[in-house]
Amino acid sequence: MSYTPTRSDFDQYMTPNYSPQQVIPVRGEGSRLWDQKGKEYIDFAGGIAVNSLGHCHPVLVNALKEQGDKLWHLSNIYTNEPALKLAKKLVERTFADKVYLCSSGGEANEAALKLARRYAVDHFGEKKDKIISFSQSFHGRTLFTVSVGGQPKYSQGFGPVPGGIMHAEYNDLDSVRALMGDDTCAIMVEPLQGEGGILPAKPEFLKGLRELCDQHNALLVFDEVQTGVGRCGTLYAYERYGVTPDILTSAKSLGGGFPIGAMLATDNVAKSLAFGTHGSTYGGNALGSAVALAALEFIDTPEVLEGIEKRHELFREQLETINRKHGVFQEIRGMGLLIGAQMTPQYEGRAKDILPLAIEEGLMALVAGPNVLRMAPSLVIPESDIVEGMARLERAIEKFVAQA
Template identity: 55%
Template sequence: MNAKLDSSVTERPVTRQTFDEVLVPTYAPAAMVPVRASGLDLWDQAGKHYLDFTSGIAVTSLGHCAPAVVEALTKQINTLWHLGNGYSNEPVLRLALALTEATFADRAFFCNSGAEANEAALKLARKYAHTKFGPNKSRIISCFSSFHGRTLFTVSVGGQAKYTEGFEPLPQEINHIAYNDIEAARAAIGDDVCAVIVEPVQGEGGVVPGDAAYLKELRALCDKTGALLIFDEVQSGMGRTGELFAYMGYGVTPDILTAAKALGNGYPIGAMLTTHELAATLGVGTHGTTYGGNPLAATVALTVLETINTPAFLARVKDASAKLVAMLQGLITDYPHMFSIVRGSGLLLGLVVSDAFKGRAKDIQKAAEAQGLMVLIAGMDVVRLAPALIVSDAQIAEAGRLLRLALDGIKAA
């Protein structure tokens, strides 16, 4: 027995170096270690202030430590934590009612992450097709540059080979097509396809919005072949585009929708939404999760949903988006040798670097952080901005000021 733990462990100093010593090296986090945050303001161990335009990768959409969420969670913490799936609970029932009333869906399944939500969606699609059409209808169509999670199934469905290298053999009957390519979709989606999964806005793939005509054609092809259309709205959902879910702005209704990230504002929860007919495929014992839909997560998610899903809140997201786009367009005008275009939807935007700066998005991210601005990247050629949906005009202006300082520093180097 190796008794390494002592009573003072919670008082030991920890630094970024501690990560390299004790954590599995699946990430390469920044040198600074955040310790406190409120809204879009964040402070590290040294007391340095940052303006957070990442939202924890489009997660803390109501800001860090959102008062309404803190209040709801605190109340639930003192009421009921966990029961297991042998029992239901009031918060999850209220959350399911609210989500089904707000969307196309009739039924909800809750889990702990976007990957789990997509895993459930893909399993449902396979099982439904096997039940209704037989085992030969099993092929899944996804898009290159997509991202759907890190389980072996979802990472195989995601269209980025770098995430599957070394994990072979991979699940079979999965094919990838170019995003926004209608002809490629027509060629790939045949009668043996059980599901087509797509992000209405590709996030990790470069912040690329789907063309309305493309998404409508996917809907038509699925109707024609009996395949199910799955919208992965893990990153684009929960108000991020200015609609509660992005599909609403496109006028294209999926058969299955997945959500996570901002659904819990940082508390782990994922959801798969679908219809009565499809949900009936997953009978008792066919799928499950220990923690999914627990009272704590469900309470948080309902509070987030009720806050975001109002006309005034969503209208403000669109207004803030217009102001953020204008600020970024100003950067393109003033730094044409660094940036080419801005793209995305709502408050999920990508600033694409110019040919001269190919592969240097990470350099811009690091320079911004040094100035006190946290931004993301989406690949090596896109600086991604996903601020909390409560971002103010003043904070957008401040982000622009800090970005200019960062870019000037890169120019002078």
């Protein structure tokens, strides 16, 4: 019996923790999508900064098909060639000496936090257990990562939550100093806060965090789940700042749409993740590793990385042109192809109201909190798609302003 799912089926069969848009995309190519009725959309959402090469990129499709005919999954009882090739590539291109592979950004951050505490126990004893993160940060949905994340709404109702976690103010080094002590084992920070509003770190802030960690024998953990693998114009955002962490987490763009995550660490730190201390059943599976390696190798080229900055400028120019006409944005910010447009006080908290209007015009976009319109498209989105997508966004904003 043939069966075509509808949006109402979501409400009937799936848990209500999401509230998806009314359209159901069924096909994608490049930076464009088509729904069940054949309507076309330009994709500025990028699967929340995941679809780094758009939809069905031939490099990723070929890697998936080739590996799919060979080997999918073995578990961590055995290793496999694609995982080893991916780990080697990540080590060669970053500060790291060792790589742990998993299935998501949340898993990567969970591993990083566990490693930081284990390292502190191994070297300084159990009393060195405090973790500092930042208000409005986001690090995942496990109980540990949601507690380290600085948005209480995500942890409310799930208590008791893990202890020993403190939150400072982003880009405020004095607020970190006030919490820092010899019992601090780690600071976890996003080089650019994603869910917190597309807010880049100040260079002196990250450099100050590095110095504080060195002074107090604490580890500096960079959450690059959203900023990594070309998203900010370099392979990882830490390169832009000249600040090297002890641990880095990666996911989203790493798989180009295939679920995969990675935690990268220096040799000295990684030793504390000894045999049996942590694991992931699907982590480092051959299929995901093969796709991620193909994505990484394609993105890590001058042509792609330099093109990201060019596209960033085009996005910014187009948004500023729209804003001169309609005056809805207070600030346009971000790095590379992770861009946020903060609403003016007149439209405070109403960024989400633009999304269904954009859908009507054939455009998919995101928000980052209630007050920031977010764009995280393919890193190789054609410039013509940017221009056309912005024309659709302007029509949506015209409707938004008229309805306000």
